[in-house]
Amino acid sequence: MDYEVKLxxxxxPLDLLLHLIHKxxxxxxxxxxxxxxxxxxxxxxxxxxxxxxVAGDFLxxxxxxxxxxxxxxxxxxxxEEEEDPRLEITRPLLEYMQLKEMAQELSERExxxxxxFSRQPPSMQDQLDAEGPRxxxxxxxxxxxxxxxxxxxxxxxxxxxxMERWSxxxxxxxxxxxxxxxxxxxxxxxxxxxxxxxELIVTxxxxxxLVHSGLVKAFQPSExxxxxxxxxxxxxxxxxxxxxxxxxxxxx
Amino acid sequence: xxxxxxMIIEAxxxxxxxxxxxxxIHNAFPEFSPADITAALNELIGDYERMERSFMLxxxxxxxxxxxxxxxxxxxxxxxxxxxxxxxxxxxxTLAIIAYKQPIIRQEIERFRGVxxxxxxxxxxxxxxxxxxxxxxxPGRPLVYGTTxxxxxxxxxxxxxxxxxxxxxxxxxxxxxxxxxQRSESAAEGSGPEEKNxxxxxxxxxxxxxx
Numbered sequence: 515m516d517y518e519v520k521l522x523x524x525x526x527p528l529d530l531l532l533h534l535i536h537k538x539x540x541x542x543x544x545x546x547x548x549x550x551x552x553x554x555x556x557x558x559x560x561x562x563x564x565x566x567x568v569a570g571d572f573l574x575x576x577x578x579x580x581x582x583x584x585x586x587x588x589x590x591x592x593x594e595e596e597e598d599p600r601l602e603i604t605r606p607l608l609e610y611m612q613l614k615e616m617a618q619e620l621s622e623r624e625x626x627x628x629x630x631f632s633r634q635p636p637s638m639q640d641q642l643d644a645e646g647p648r649x650x651x652x653x654x655x656x657x658x659x660x661x662x663x664x665x666x667x668x669x670x671x672x673x674x675x676x677m678e679r680w681s682x683x684x685x686x687x688x689x690x691x692x693x694x695x696x697x698x699x700x701x702x703x704x705x706x707x708x709x710x711x712x713e714l715i716v717t718x719x720x721x722x723x724l725v726h727s728g729l730v731k732a733f734q735p736s737e738x739x740x741x742x743x744x745x746x747x748x749x750x751x752x753x754x755x756x757x758x759x760x761x762x763x764x765x766x
Numbered sequence: 767x768x769x770x771x772x773m774i775i776e777a778x779x780x781x782x783x784x785x786x787x788x789x790x791i792h793n794a795f796p797e798f799s800p801a802d803i804t805a806a807l808n809e810l811i812g813d814y815e816r817m818e819r820s821f822m823l824x825x826x827x828x829x830x831x832x833x834x835x836x837x838x839x840x841x842x843x844x845x846x847x848x849x850x851x852x853x854x855x856x857x858x859x860t861l862a863i864i865a866y867k868q869p870i871i872r873q874e875i876e877r878f879r880g881v882x883x884x885x886x887x888x889x890x891x892x893x894x895x896x897x898x899x900x901x902x903x904x905p906g907r908p909l910v911y912g913t914t915x916x917x918x919x920x921x922x923x924x925x926x927x928x929x930x931x932x933x934x935x936x937x938x939x940x941x942x943x944x945x946x947x948q949r950s951e952s953a954a955e956g957s958g959p960e961e962k963n964x965x966x967x968x969x970x971x972x973x974x975x976x977x
Binding site: 525526527528529569571575606609610612613614615616617618619620621623624625626627628629630631632633650728 | 780782783824826831832833834835836839842846853854855856858859861862863865866878879880881882919920921922923929930932933
């Protein structure tokens with residue numbers, strides 16, 4: 515593949531674990547470690563396949579999971595007092611959930627510049643989102659949605675000869691054009707014109723880049739519903755994006 | 767000719783560009799006692815409430831400020847044509863960690879989030895929501911971060927003690943037992959009546975020395 519995108523990944527290994535726990539609807543105090551480890555590694559593989567740079571922390575967590583898994587397989591000394599090896603990840607997960615909860619609460623307060631205004635607007639006032647937070651989706655939810663699209667199109671797409679080469683920048687521009695027209699799009703609609711697997715991937719990477727640079731917002735109206743995309747740029751921002759694909763390091 | 771204290775204070779609040787403390791007012795008008803000033807401020811809060819004005823008097827960052835009510839946000843935003851840039855979820859989480867765990871060094875923040883937070887810290891510093899409060903006595907003398915007065919102003923907080931209480935782990939556990947559809951709702955309800963202390967207020971920075 516002739517692209518390489520170094521996306522700054524804002525989500526870490528704990529986010530991925532929480533995503534998996536949530537998705538599998540399992541109890542955080544009784545994590546099915548074999549299943550979760552296998553799925554965790556699948557995500558890492560997929561991120562690598564997409565050339566998303568996987569931070570070292572993801573690999574450390576992978577090693578930790580494998581270690582816990584092996585510990586649990588070993589008969590070991592059947593010591594009642596021995597700690598559940600899974601606590602090694604349960605503890606940081608709980609602590610992290612606690613902080614996420616607090617972040618959520620803070621963002622629901624009456625925020626100056628978003629919900630309330632003072633006479634002399636501090637500069638922050640025009641820097642916070644005008645829209646209330648709907649359910650934002652994470653990188654991993656986007657990856658799930660993308661994987662479904664890949665699975666659906668794989669067989670058909672492989673037969674198609676790749677006629678065009680797309681850069682991430684081109685696709686990003688295309689997404690922006692679509693959103694200028696329609697303001698919101700369903701996630702799957704983005705891929706309706708893509709004819710090959712590489713093209714799908716480039717579109718997906720372009721979307722990730724736009725989401726991370728804040729130009730596009732991915733959200734769900736409510737839990738479990740189809741992911742939608744919303745323009746969160748003004749006309750000016752979209753135009754300046756045209757002149758420099760600033761967030762992409764490399765896009766031939 | 768003498769004007770009533772309450773009206774004088776209203777004029778001061780109207781003209782101020784930042785939350786005014788009763789001490790600010792007392793310093794300018796020593797003839798009024800701090801107690802009278804506080805009483806007048808509270809009277810104003812009640813007045814606006816009763817008159818159902820589109821604005822209110824709020825106690826934030828240890829001062830008082832006139833602010834529009836949230837019902838009127840859409841109208842104000844429409845006029846301001848406010849740009850939609852915002853704090854990302856990652857930035858909010860980082861900010862929450864700093865708010866609750868301050869004084870805190872970058873490595874500790876990264877331990878919670880499991881990702882590099884260098885870029886986010888820069889953004890938060892630029893927005894003046896966090897500040898460097900000192901350096902820690904550790905190898906490399908790492909920077910210590912804390913929240914700013916502006917953080918209190920933006921998030922409608924009187925002081926750090928009035929941060930929402932941390933939800934206890936046991937409550938998260940009971941949340942976790944619910945089916946996911948309900949969980950997102952209960953997350954939005956916020957913390958209930960827990961009793962745990964919020965977080966160390968500023969000034970607890972014994973490990974941090976200001977450079």
